[in-house]
Amino acid sequence: MALDGTGDTSLLLGSEDVPPVFEGNSAGRSPFLLTSDHYGRRIPRSLGDLGLPAGELTRHIAWDPGIAGVADALSKDIDAHLIAQRYSRLVIDCNRPPGAPSSIPRISEATVIPGNEGIARDAAQARREAIFEPYHRRIAEVIDRRLCDGVPTVLVSLHSFTPVYAGIARPWHIGTLYHRDSRLPPLLLKWLRAEPDLVVGDNEPYAVSDETDYTIPVHGEARGLMNTGIEIRQDLIADPAGQRQWADRLARIFGEIETELRAQRML
Template sequence: MNTDPLALERGAAWPAGEVFNPDGRAPLVLVCEHASNRIPPGYADLGCDAHDLSRHIAVDLGAGELARGLALHLDAPAVLCSTSRLFVDCNRAPFESDWIAPVSDGSAIAGNADLSATQRHARAQLVFEPFHALVGETVAAKRRGDGDPLIVAVHSYAPFLDGLARPPVAVIWDQPTPATQVVAALRREVEPVGDNTPYDGRLARGYTFDRHARPFGLRRFAIEVRQDLLGEAGGVATWTRIVGEAIAAAMQARQ
């Protein structure tokens, strides 16, 4: 299953990511690293069936739609990855075991088994580096025009972890400001709200923040919304409003 990386269609440029609402004026950049379940041509879907490609192992269900909704609601650019996290995870560092995971949540990913250094490098060049170039360019443009932007990563998660129900929404952070203001704003509408749970952002540091936020001292946090709630009728619109108003309140408190 270790398809030759040059099997990608000759002459076709694979879109590693997109910048949605690029002219958004708010001092904010939204990032969605797990917005898509697409696999580049020539890789035989990594040996995955349609079921696995529809699961959270391949995509944060509803997160891309939420990121686009927030971009319009808050008038901000959103950078979305156009490739499945199974091909290469743009929120993991290349030295991490799940950067290109051979097994994910019990499913063997045949096309990720026993990759050579050349094959791993090819994926980095095809998706990982171009995507992060888009993020870097978007953040740099904001810094030139509006001062230091807030960076918000948009994710979704499964309703249960190890048999325990997860909260409808969570804020994951490694610095309390403005995350605590966002948690407080969310709690005015929703309970419970995860405050650095089920993940602790001080321990599980995302690569995007390590590369684009921390080196420049930019404020940052991640939002997680339960994928089943985003999948309900009107769910994306509802959570766009709830999360968007919480982020807006925190941004206004800063001003």
Template structure:
């Protein structure tokens, strides 16, 4: 009988499943980027995904890591980032969720995820999700004071043929304190909305539920439309916008 170890997907040259960028960051903020990488380990033979889709939004959050890294530097905060494509395992989904190992993402078929055995699914969890979860947990435990948990994502401007006008989404689960405080400090002219283009009903708040809410940490999931992160100017703009919204929100809370 085969075991998860027989289905190991990360080889010795693939590196870890997750990493901490700016680990010595001194701010009481923990940044997270669950969809930072488009890497599909060679052992999975590209999951059968067509070449034109391997660097598409289906595989990762385009511009997400660039934005998260810029924020880590600007805020002096540590950043926990996945190093494996969400088509292999979506680290913002629990193992019980069907979308954790998607057979299809919008219009992109993922043949290598179809008909996986329980053992093969368990290998994805042990090789990708568990190391990410453990690294985020230990990073949170190192803070001297309870940090904010801020996850960074990007979204495609067209989804199933429908355009999305929103530019910045501030998503929350049961704790809406930080999302609402940030929204109140959005700059003029920016289309920023609560729980858009996704909401808790879409199952996108797993990291907040797993790591922030049980600890009582203020938290927010940030979504930026990826056409606005297509170059260094756009990344720098949104790093400034988000950092300013965060710092103003915290300053107002501390003044109460």
């Protein structure tokens, strides 16, 4: 397939490509349902390297470094179902509304993405059908099943962020991201701020909105589920030891939150 995305779009994912959706601990009994939109950085073989050098594909523009290790460990620690997306956000961003300019970015930060320039409408649709839709369909199926079975469900979307953006250092170690839910984010902020060594962002370094996000607005807010996004600074989870430490910390905090929610009969 050519870099501009023309050609046989039905073959976007071939037999050598992995499925887009990864699930961990699918029988988990925790009320927390974990998602990770930028878990992986794979690119379909048919798209080559999107015209980028290898070093660009390890940066934040391609995925959320470190979050996969945190998500995997946290899922096991709190016995939570994890649903994650294996393909790079440069192929299609699974936390952007389809059709938004950042859904299939032509430029990410200051980097031009040659394989996304001049992409044809049918090629963009092929990416959506092969990667975006299966991921969100699976999240919806799991939530549907849990609600049908009367299983309490709290949506937590896991991300990581760069220590420096546009030359400006970011002081936060972790941030909560939310929009309409006034139940879970205050609890999470309370318990995070009880940690004496943390600088905690309240809707920092990002905030959730209908225009810039998809997972929380569609799967959390539209269903009335308690929800939050979590952003962890990437230098803190750059290696397995850091990922393990943050999974342990979050597992302890989510245990406290679950106890509090059950005491208040919110679960």
